[in-house]
Amino acid sequence: VDEGYERFAERELDALLRYAVMLTGDRELARDLVQDVMIKAYGQWRRVAAADHPRLYVRTMITRAYLSWRRRWSVRHVFVSFDDHLDGNPIADHAAAIVDRDDVWRRLSGLPKQQRAVLVLRYYEHLTDDEIAVVLGCSAGTVRGYASRALAALRVEFTAELTRPGESS
Amino acid sequence: MIIEDIVSDTFVAHEHLAPDGAVVLDDIRRELTTRRRRRVSRSLAALGASCAVAALAVAADVNRDVRHLPAVAHDGASTGGAVSPTSPSPSPTSSAIRSHRGLYLTVGPGWLPGSRPREVVTDRLNGAQLRGYDTYVNGVELYILVGLRDQAALSTHNKRGEPMDLRIGGRPAREWSVDRFYYLEVKPSSARVASVDIEVMSDGDAGRTGTAVGLSELGRQVARQLEFNRHDPLLPGSGSTVSPGGTDSRSS
Numbered sequence: 001v002d003e004g005y006e007r008f009a010e011r012e013l014d015a016l017l018r019y020a021v022m023l024t025g026d027r028e029l030a031r032d033l034v035q036d037v038m039i040k041a042y043g044q045w046r047r048v049a050a051a052d053h054p055r056l057y058v059r060t061m062i063t064r065a066y067l068s069w070r071r072r073w074s075v076r077h078v079f080v081s082f083d084d085h086l087d088g089n090p091i092a093d094h095a096a097a098i099v100d101r102d103d104v105w106r107r108l109s110g111l112p113k114q115q116r117a118v119l120v121l122r123y124y125e126h127l128t129d130d131e132i133a134v135v136l137g138c139s140a141g142t143v144r145g146y147a148s149r150a151l152a153a154l155r156v157e158f159t160a161e162l163t164r165p166g167e168s169s
Numbered sequence: 170m171i172i173e174d175i176v177s178d179t180f181v182a183h184e185h186l187a188p189d190g191a192v193v194l195d196d197i198r199r200e201l202t203t204r205r206r207r208r209v210s211r212s213l214a215a216l217g218a219s220c221a222v223a224a225l226a227v228a229a230d231v232n233r234d235v236r237h238l239p240a241v242a243h244d245g246a247s248t249g250g251a252v253s254p255t256s257p258s259p260s261p262t263s264s265a266i267r268s269h270r271g272l273y274l275t276v277g278p279g280w281l282p283g284s285r286p287r288e289v290v291t292d293r294l295n296g297a298q299l300r301g302y303d304t305y306v307n308g309v310e311l312y313i314l315v316g317l318r319d320q321a322a323l324s325t326h327n328k329r330g331e332p333m334d335l336r337i338g339g340r341p342a343r344e345w346s347v348d349r350f351y352y353l354e355v356k357p358s359s360a361r362v363a364s365v366d367i368e369v370m371s372d373g374d375a376g377r378t379g380t381a382v383g384l385s386e387l388g389r390q391v392a393r394q395l396e397f398n399r400h401d402p403l404l405p406g407s408g409s410t411v412s413p414g415g416t417d418s419r420s421s
Contacts, residue, residue, distance in 0.1 A: 009190075046308060
C-alpha cells in the first residue's frame with residue numbers, strides 16, 4: 001500500500017471515524033462508510049494527495065457517500081418527518097430543561113440525512129455555512145435552510161417532551 | 170442551555186462510539202489485498218480458459234494424426250508394423266515446466282520499472298504461469314502481470330481496444346492499450362505466448378495517468394527483457410521485494 005496513503009490513514013482515520021459516527025449515529029455503519037470511502041480514496045490517491053487538504057477532501061467523500069448511501073442505511077433506519085410540526089406557532093427554546101444527551105442523540109437520528117450532516121459539520125466540525133456548502137455541493141442558503149429546519153425540529157421535540165401531560169415540571 | 174450547545178455537546182459526548190482506527194485500517198489493508206488477488210485470480214482464470222481451448226485444439230490435432238499411424242499400445246509399444254511412432258521432443262524449457270508443474274516458474278521479468286518493484290503473487294494454472302508485481306513510477310502505482318502460456322498464435326481480440334502488431338526483440342508481438350490499461354503478447358517460441366499486462370492502480374484519472382507514465386513504452390521494455398529459462402520456486406501469495414532476474418531493478 002502506498003506509503004503516503006498509509007501515513008494519511010494512520011494519522012486521520014480516527015478523526016474520520018468519529019466524524020462518520022456523528023453522521024450515521026451508528027458504530028458499524030460508520031466503520032462500513034469509512035472503509036468504503038478509504039478504499040475508493042486509495043484508487044484515487046494521487047488526486048487525494050494533491051488536494052490542498054487531503055483530510056477535508058476525504059471528509060467530503062465521506063459526507064457525499066453518506067448522503068447517497070441509501071440501501072444499507074434504509075435497512076437499519078426509519079426516518080421520521082418533523083415537517084408537520086413546523087407549521088405551528090414559534091416555540092421558545094425550552095431545551096435547557098433537557099440535557100440528556102442520549103435522548104438528543106436518538107432524536108438526531110430521526111433527522112433527514114442532509115439536515116443531520118449540516119448539524120454535524122456546523123456543530124461538530126465547526127465549519128462555516130460557506131464551507132459546508134462546498135462539502136455538500138449546494139448553496140450557503142440551502143445550508144442555512146437545512147440547519148434551521150433541523151434545529152426547529154429538535155426544538156419541537158423538546159417542547160413536546162416538556163408539555164406532555166404529567167411529565168413537565 | 171441553548172439547543173445549538175446541546176447538539177454540540179451531544180456530538181462530543183458520543184465520540185467514544187467511533188471504532189478503533191487501527192482495527193479499521195487493518196480491515197482496509199486486507200480488503201485492498203483481497204481485491205488485488207481477486208484480480209489476479211480473474212487473470213489466471215482467463216489464462217486457464219485460453220490454455221484449455223488450446224489444449225483441446227492440440228488434442229484434436231493429435232487424434233487426427235494418430236488415426237494415420239500404426240496402432241500403439243498404451244504402454245507405448247507398437248502393436249503392429251515395424252514403424253514405431255516417435256513424438257516430437259519437447260523443448261528443454263517446456264520439459265522443465267512439465268516436470269516441475271506447480272513448483273517452479275520459468276518466466277520472469279528481467280526488468281521492471283520503478284525503484285522497488287514488489288512481487289505480490291505467483292501462480293500457475295493449467296500450465297499457464299503468472300507473476301504479479303506492484304511498483305511505482307513517478308508516484309503512480311502500477312500493477313504488472315507477466316504471464317506465459319501454451320498457445321500457438323497471438324490473440325486476436327482483447328477488450329482493451331484495437332490491436333497493434335509490432336516486433337519485440339525480433340519476435341512477433343501484438344499490443345492493446347486503452348486508458349489506464351495496457352496489454353502485450355509476444356511469441357517466444359512457436360508454441361507459447363508471453364504476456365505483459367499493466368494497470369494503473371493508484372489513480373482513477375485513468376487516461377491522463379496512463380499516458381503520463383507511458384504505459385506502452387514500459388510494457389514494451391518489460392516484454393523485451395522477459396526471461397524464459399528461470400527456475401524460480403512457486404510462492405503462492407508471496408509478497409517479498411524482488412530484484413527481477415537477480416539484478417537490481419532499474420528506475421525508469
